[in-house]
Amino acid sequence: MQMFKRDLCKEWNIISWRCQKEFYSKKNKVFLYNFTGSQGESWDWVIKEYRNRHAMSKEAQIIQALYAEGLAVPKIIAAGDGHLILEYLPGKNLLTWFEEQEKEAQQPAINEGITTVLEQLASWLADFYNIMHRKYGYSIVLNDVNLRNFIVIEEKIFGLDFEDCCAGTKEEDLGRLCAFILTYDPVFTFWKYQFVLAIKDIIVKKLNLSWDVVFEEIEKELQRMSQRRQRPDISIERINVIK
Ligand SMILES: Nc1ncnc2c1ncn2[C@@H]1O[C@H](COP(=O)(O)OP(=O)(O)O)[C@@H](O)[C@H]1O
Ligand SMILES: [Mg+2]
The missing domain is CATH 1.10.510 (Transferase(Phosphotransferase); domain 1)
Structure with missing residues (x-):
């Protein structure tokens, strides 16, 4: 999948990934993905695909600012072409x-x-x-x-x-x-x-x-x-x- 750039896989030693579910969303496409690393470890991240890029950069900027101030928001793992990869909040x-x-x-x-x-x-x-x-x-x-x-x-x-x-x-x-x-x-x-x-x-x-x-x-x-x-x-x- 082109969405997961080679450097992201390299940085996190990702060897495979699987879409677990799609969240309800009126505005965008939001998915829960499970990743497997080279040591067999596995974890979840959320991928949010935006309807428009402006919305994505605006949201990324705000989340970053809030996270830096210690407010409880998901951490941004990576930002790419019209999508964000976010820490999954298991709640x-x-x-x-x-x-x-x-x-x-x-x-x-x-x-x-x-x-x-x-x-x-x-x-x-x-x-x-x-x-x-x-x-x-x-x-x-x-x-x-x-x-x-x-x-x-x-x-x-x-x-x-x-x-x-x-x-x-x-x-x-x-x-x-x-x-x-x-x-x-x-x-x-x-x-x-x-x-x-x-x-x-x-x-x-x-x-x-x-x-x-x-x-x-x-x-x-x-x-x-x-x-x-x-x-x-x-x-x-x-x-x-x-x-
Ligand atoms: N980081 C996250 N952890 C857990 N669930 C999430 C996360 N991000 C989004 N979701 C789920 O996906 C839904 C849609 O995400 P949201 O950011 O509200 O996008 P939209 O703009 O489409 O409403 C949320 O209502 C929530 O249930
Ligand atoms: Mg929403």
């Missing part, structure tokens, strides 16, 4: 974790495990915004803040997917995050409202944001979603209970 996607939590939910709805993960997410986000602001000199946000872009390994959070980062406010990011959470299937359940209120208590508070402004951003995102997806069931009236 659970935060959306899978979230869906499992809702299925297994008991009273209290928000247990200690959930609180710990949200505290971890809050510090990951706080560090991310600080590092980006320091590096670029203005407020940069994730923009694509859906739960699939986080991996949880034993309650520690790692972030992925920085190609949509752009100038913006933290309130916009948090509003989008809450709007995504409320509209994962099944939409607007009692448990999802509880979860968003836990985000308000833990993440919005830690980031020192105004809930009123975040709330307006949730409304805006729900409005965009309902138009884009033609979903009359996604209406802003449904969040009045958490105002």
